[in-house]
Amino acid sequence: MKEKIEAIKAAVRDQINKTEALQDVQDIRVKYLGKKGELTAVMKELGKLSKEERPAVGQLVNTARAKIEAALADRMEELKQHEMEQKIQSEKIDITLPGRKPVLGHMHPLHLTRRCMENAFLKMGFSIAEGPEIEDDYYNFQCLNFPDDHPARDMQDSMYITDKILLRTHTSPMQARTLQAHNPNEPVKVIVPGKVYRWDYDATHSPVFHQMEGLIVDKGIRFSDLKGMLEDFLREIFGPKTKVRFRASFFPFTEPSAEVDISCVMCGGKGCRVCSHTGWLEILGCGMVHPNVLRLNGYDPDKVSGFAFGMGVERIAMLKYGIDDLRLFYEDDMRFLNQF
The missing domain is CATH 1.20.1270 (Substrate Binding Domain Of Dnak; Chain:A; Domain 2)
Incomplete structure (x- = not known):
């Protein structure tokens, strides 16, 4: 043992x-x-x-x-x-080696475009106003010369929450809100950037998109003021050689109204697939503030006048950067976003 x-x-x-x-x-x-x-x-x-x-x-x-x-x-x-x-x-670390730089983010192309547009208008003396995205029918339609039976309401596929509350279909309600918040004897000069909502979704439409509204009301405002201001703005955004033309149109809240086109950014106005070989691209709508809109919001159209305009931020960005599908802005694809 x-x-x-x-x-x-x-x-x-x-x-x-x-x-x-x-x-x-x-x-x-x-x-x-x-x-x-x-x-x-x-x-x-x-x-x-x-x-x-x-x-x-x-x-x-x-x-x-x-x-x-x-x-x-x-x-x-x-x-x-x-x-x-x-x-x-x-696991030993050589502290003499250079460090790894963190990956830095950058601004989304829509924010870049919006900031570029805002800066252009700020240099012209505009101020920035913002308002609610959930809006009352009173501000979204009635104060802008849209009565209940107005056919222009059919032009906008609205997202209603109740019979009188909806997601705003345009930034134009801030025209009414701004006018009602100001003294009628004082001039108004604002732009209104923000999100809007409609029942659309395809290569050129999204149910959520961005607009920029502009409004000037004062004594002696003329259509020629609107024309000169928009020409300066569009040439700053798209380049000094950009041609601009105005076409008669209709909007319930402006009279007279116009659609504004610019020479095609792809072909320089020569004609291509992007501009349907016309040499022109539609860019925004505008017009003189309708007398009814002034009256509905406490202003006397015999004493003051004004003009308003509105444009899609996505539309500007697509033309500025040569993007052919609006949905790319919202798909969070880093292969797309890293290009900006």
């Missing part, structure tokens, strides 16, 4: 010296000290010994077990330390 215990101790020492991983040490523990281990088996044979031999052999087994556990614990600690040193070396 004594020889067997010594043989186990020697075998354990030899195997511990050959271990290279924590699992190897654990395997030795199970092999010799586990429930079915070799030293445990020796312990179970003590009952076969005489009363005189049993204490001495039991003492040898306990001593051997303690030494084996201590040797295993020491080797386990050595291997843990070795693994830690290897991990430190593998």
Whole structure:
């Protein structure tokens, strides 16, 4: 029995010296000290010994077990330390190397376009006004010369929340809100950028899109003022060689009204697929503020006059950057957005 215990101790020492991983040490523990281990088996044979031999052999087994556990614990600690040193070396950082620059974001093309448009108007003395996107029918239609049965209401596919509350279909309600908030004897000169909502979705329409409204009301405002201001604006956005033309049109809140075209930004007015070979691209609508709109909002059309205009920010951006599908602005495709 004594020889067997010594043989186990020697075998354990030899195997511990050959271990290279924590699992190897654990395997030795199970092999010799586990429930079915070799030293445990020796312990179970003590009952076969005489009363005189049993204490001495039991003492040898306990001593051997303690030494084996201590040797295993020491080797386990050595291997843990070795693994830690290897991990430190593998994860070592050379602080002399240049750092990794964080990826910086940038402005969305619609925000770039909106800011460019705002800056152009701010230089002309306009101020910026903003209003609610959930609007009352009173401001969205009635104050802008849209009675309940007006056919122009059919031109706009509106998103109603209740019979009288809707998501605004244009930024024009801010014309009424701005006029009613001002003293009729004081001039008004504002632009109104913001989101609007309609039931449209295709390559050139979105149910959510952006408009920029403009309004001037004062004494002696003429259509020629509107024409000159819009020509200056469009040439600043699209370049000094841009040609501008006005075509008679209809809007309920302006009279007379006009559609404004610019020479095609793709072909320079020569005619191409983008402009349907006409050389012109429709860009915005405008006109002199309708006398009824002035009256509905507390102004006397015999004393003051004004003009208003409105345009889509997406439309400007598509022409400015040569984009052929409006939906690209809203799909969050980084391959598209990283170009700006």
